[in-house]
Amino acid sequence: MSNLNLDEIPNQKEKTAIVTGANAGLGFETTLELAKKEIKVIMACRNLNKGESAKDEILKQVPKAQLEVMEIDLSELDSVREFAKSFLAKHSSLNLLVNNAGVMMPPYQKTKDGFELQMAANYFGHFLLTGLLIDIITKTKNSRIISLSSIAHRNASINFKDMQSEQKYSKFGAYGQSKLACLIFSKELQRRLEANKKPNSISVAAHPGASNTELARHLPKLATILLTPFLLLVTHSPRNAAKPTLLASLGKDVDGGDYYGPQGFMEMNGNPGLAKAESQAYDVLTAKKLWEESEKLTDIEFLNY
Numbered sequence: 001m002s003n004l005n006l007d008e009i010p011n012q013k014e015k016t017a018i019v020t021g022a023n024a025g026l027g028f029e030t031t032l033e034l035a036k037k038e039i040k041v042i043m044a045c046r047n048l049n050k051g052e053s054a055k056d057e058i059l060k061q062v063p064k065a066q067l068e069v070m071e072i073d074l075s076e077l078d079s080v081r082e083f084a085k086s087f088l089a090k091h092s093s094l095n096l097l098v099n100n101a102g103v104m105m106p107p108y109q110k111t112k113d114g115f116e117l118q119m120a121a122n123y124f125g126h127f128l129l130t131g132l133l134i135d136i137i138t139k140t141k142n143s144r145i146i147s148l149s150s151i152a153h154r155n156a157s158i159n160f161k162d163m164q165s166e167q168k169y170s171k172f173g174a175y176g177q178s179k180l181a182c183l184i185f186s187k188e189l190q191r192r193l194e195a196n197k198k199p200n201s202i203s204v205a206a207h208p209g210a211s212n213t214e215l216a217r218h219l220p221k222l223a224t225i226l227l228t229p230f231l232l233l234v235t236h237s238p239r240n241a242a243k244p245t246l247l248a249s250l251g252k253d254v255d256g257g258d259y260y261g262p263q264g265f266m267e268m269n270g271n272p273g274l275a276k277a278e279s280q281a282y283d284v285l286t287a288k289k290l291w292e293e294s295e296k297l298t299d300i301e302f303l304n305y
């Protein structure tokens with residue numbers, strides 16, 4: 001499937017979605033479009049003030065939007081557990097889990113669970129969140145779990161010997177590893193949904209290409225200035241960059257295991273369609289090892305086979 005005409009997608013009033021990192025960038029745009037389709041969206045944000053401001057902004061554009069801001073810090077396992085507990089206490093179905101929140105190239109930081117920050121927020125937090133919500137998702141008809149990857153997965157690998165970059169930290173290397181982990185996870189999740197005969201749900205991945213959002217906040221100022229002319233040429237707006245996620249979330253002919261991204265220059269911009277995943281994203285042995293390691297580190301087991 002390629003291209004996405006949001007106008008052709010019918011309203012889906014009965015659906016509930018969670019979007020992580022819904023207050024900014026692509027998460028905000030994704031929430032806005034889902035709200036336009038009358039989907040109730042739980043805006044899972046780490047800063048409630050920012051979440052409420054984003055909600056107000058969306059309500060200005062979509063006055064009837066059904067939005068709820070809930071707190072989650074994906075870099076802290078306890079916060080993810082708290083979020084899931086509160087969500088499950090209030091809801092009996094979940095059609096869309098959009099694992100969108102992310103951080104890129106911060107200075108080295110170890111989280112209180114002992115993870116490198118990018119692996120924690122981008123990958124482990126979403127792994128645990130998905131595991132805690134898997135029962136409600138798989139009970140809900142036509143449900144999807146969307147994982148956000150990146151072009152940065154292309155040159156990355158999973159360094160099982162030093163996954164938390166304790167011996168050596170490369171900001172970009174760790175970002176790439178976290179985004180590769182999200183893509184491997186998405187494909188492994190689909191295999192496990194099938195193996196466990198969960199026909200209601202599919203796992204789909206997406207990447208936005210390149211878009212000038214707050215994700216670049218940790219880049220050195222000089223690099224940002226030097227890169228600006230190039231970025232102006234190749235990036236697209238957050239609104240367009242959210243389209244692969246929206247295609248994965250709402251598209252008609254989407255299959256489990258699909259990976260969507262923009263179709264323009266080096267998949268950095270353009271209309272959404274099927275994207276190219278590098279071979280390491282398909283490696284089933286790596287996927288199995290990553291899954292088992294993630295279960296151990298986040299203290300959860302789900303969809304075993």
Ligand SMILES: NC(=O)c1ccc[n+]([C@@H]2O[C@H](COP(=O)([O-])OP(=O)(O)OC[C@H]3O[C@@H](n4cnc5c(N)ncnc54)[C@H](OP(=O)(O)O)[C@@H]3O)[C@@H](O)[C@H]2O)c1
Pocket residue numbers: 020021022023024025026027044045046047050072073074075076099100101102103104121122148149150151207208209210211212213214215216
């Ligand atoms: N922009 C791009 O060019 C690009 C390219 C490839 C992939 N992506 C991926 O797209 C996704 C969205 O990125 P974006 O460009 O929209 O970035 P963004 O504008 O920086 O938004 C990121 C969102 O994630 C939230 N977040 C960060 N750390 C979190 C944590 N520990 N717990 C909960 N929420 C957290 C942020 O909250 P705060 O506002 O509180 O910080 C914000 O809402 C990310 O997964 C990113 O890796 C983006």
